[in-house]
Amino acid sequence: MDDAWLADLLRHRAPLLADPGSATELAGALAARGVALDGDGSVTAALVEAGLLEALDGTWERGWQPADVAHAARRKATAGSVPLVVALIGAHARRTAAAERAPEAWVEQLRELGALDGGAAAGDPTADGAGAVVAGWQRSERRSAAEAWRIALQLLGVLRGSPRIELLVPPPSRWGDARRRASPPGARPGPTAAAGEERALRVIRGLLAKAEATDFAEEAEALTAKAQELMTRHAVDAAVLQGELPAGEVGTRRVHVADPYVRAKVQLLGAVAEANDARMVWYQGLGIATVVGARADLDAVELLFTSLLLQVAQGLAAAERTRGPSASPRAFRRAFLLGYAHRVGERLQEARRRATAEATAAAAEREVDLLPVLRSRTEAVDTALAQLFPKLRTSRSRASVDAGGWLAGQSAAERADVGSRRPPLG
Template sequence: MPDAEELISDALAAVRGTDVRLAERQLDRLMIGTGAADGAAVVDAALLRRLARSVGRQAQRGWQPVDLARLAARRLGPRPAGLVTDALAAERRDPAGPVPPWWDEQLRDLGAEVWWDADAGHLVAWAARTGCDRFTALRAAVDALALVEGLPPIAVLRPPPGAPGPAAARGGSGGGSRMLDRVRALLAKAESTTYPAEAEALTGKAQELIARHSIDQALLAGVAEPTDRPGGVRLGTEAPYGGAKALLAQEVAAANRCEAVWSDDLGFTTVLGWPADLEAVELLYTSLLVQATAAMLRGRGERRAKGGGRRTRDYDESFLNAFALRIGERLRAATEEADREAAARNGPERLLPVLATRAEAVRERLDTLFPGVVRGRLTVRDAEGWSSGTSAADRASLGPGPAPTRQVRGRR
């Protein structure tokens, strides 16, 4: 009889192929197991072991826990994605080297913990937990394994577990935490209000706080030491309307002294910058995506009330693109005002060289990690959606304009 590893490899090869019947037969063999009395338990333990090894290898190829969990949820659905989270927990249980704090923070945020009693009973316990039968559980495990083992390498934004060198976290000082708490409170109010003007004012105030804090951090650090370099985060920009989400991420990044690259095929945008700026981008992007979606839904209602046509993809995408561009203008205006105030207070001869040095470091990091980056053109196809989206971001501008185009930086 074949051993567990052979059964798993055969099932994996079949699932990756195009012969559906063969895949079903190989899953049936996996269901039977090795033929021994404990054959099913041996298969379950081997599946978890291989999946844990696979997520560990992907860590060395740039994939962080949040990246794996997000992509698994997108491509497989929430239930199979839970198996990837379990594999991350199993892999963390026996680390091969030092584990940086940020890695454990991501695992905690994902709820990745060893909740099962023994690896041999993991899949049975997972099936009972999710309310599925064993065959469905085996299929989910093989699908998760096929996804993880088939991932391409991506940019290594931070040293992974076991790697030498500093494992810097993105977090700032205690003062930065207090500032971010104020920003979170402002953005929470902006998300909850039904008045667009109030949401805009609250978001603008949040950006002012962020910009001032960024300048304070830059002046405190001075010119970066040669060993320092900007970090990076990945923001989910998956379908639907991935291009519009990527544009929003790019606009928020640009307003906060960061660079952004959209990986359309993988459903995320990589943002490069200094720690305080990256934290700000994450907060703002998440909040503005909520605000943009709510504004789009209100726009649909207004359109129907005026006797407009049914919702179309072109309308929605044009709305979100216009919202992103107008919000980007407002965020950059707030940052520029903070720069002028700081230059007047500290002297341009002190501030400008520091900002220029930090901006150049971010661009160099971009060129190092993404040497083949290209610009893609996003075309707005619905003038009504464009006008509504612009109005949602800035009520003072109500007139419809031409449907322009916009470029978004992406991977070749």
């Protein structure tokens, strides 16, 4: 095997490998020639050094974050590529001492992916040499030579072909020296209020995870309702404590939307964001959305969206069992999700108006005018959005929908637990 030829392919022609057919064809040719990822190490080293790790560096510079890359691998390559990309991200994190140098949001994503688990000490230059990462992945996953090459090559194609997106977190090339952390990686620094916020979010996430894992609809509904109750209480408390939105308290959050029916799910996310005074921008074709808003509201948006996705899945399953004639199952499901998103958005807006009226009346009794606070928070979010996305344009879907699915979705939304979340008022 000509290593120079392979290195040239990995550097300059890799985007073509994102196509499953091209990756499979080349993987078969390499396997037929007896080229193994865990062979003598020379070819594997070329794949890791000149290919995958270099491609990862490129994605960071184009605005991608660790969770974005794992999402793209799952969506554009195969589910089997996720353990490989997590191992590669972990190798990169060790080489760059990310646990000590990266921004908190980056480190949190590494922790959630499990990319900081195991491995050699941070900064050890010998930790990931000679293609150990890819070879170790192949052995642990027990992949055949052809299958391992196909997954690795297709992942390389996805990484090399990833487009440029807005840079929300500084990439590794902009990290400074290692800094001393007062708490474990990913933990939020701050006073007791911040610690209480973290505890509340852990409880809410745990309830949602249990709801997603159970096979019993009644148990899932009870867990989801409890999570919604805690989320609403947490959001109200955070808003009261925060008051006017301080400079720098407008944040961003990437939300990954999985297939199928991505457009319909994005409509639901947009409805949740709008009702919570946040703004959503969607990267078409990537299944990635960016939500801009007050930091306390971003947690609420993400958690509520997760909860409603679970509820809509349960509602859709029930509606399909009783639905009448329709154009097709796929058209019915898509219309159901769109109708659900539309009606849930209306309900959330109604709850927001009621809460705003109640809070305004209560403040007036104390001779406090909330309107400037509300206006300043909205303006701060809009300013941050314009700075991040100066060329933003809006779009609305004009595609026709299945009437039966739309009505069924709206009916399910009437039964959805959306809580009575108050907007951030101060």
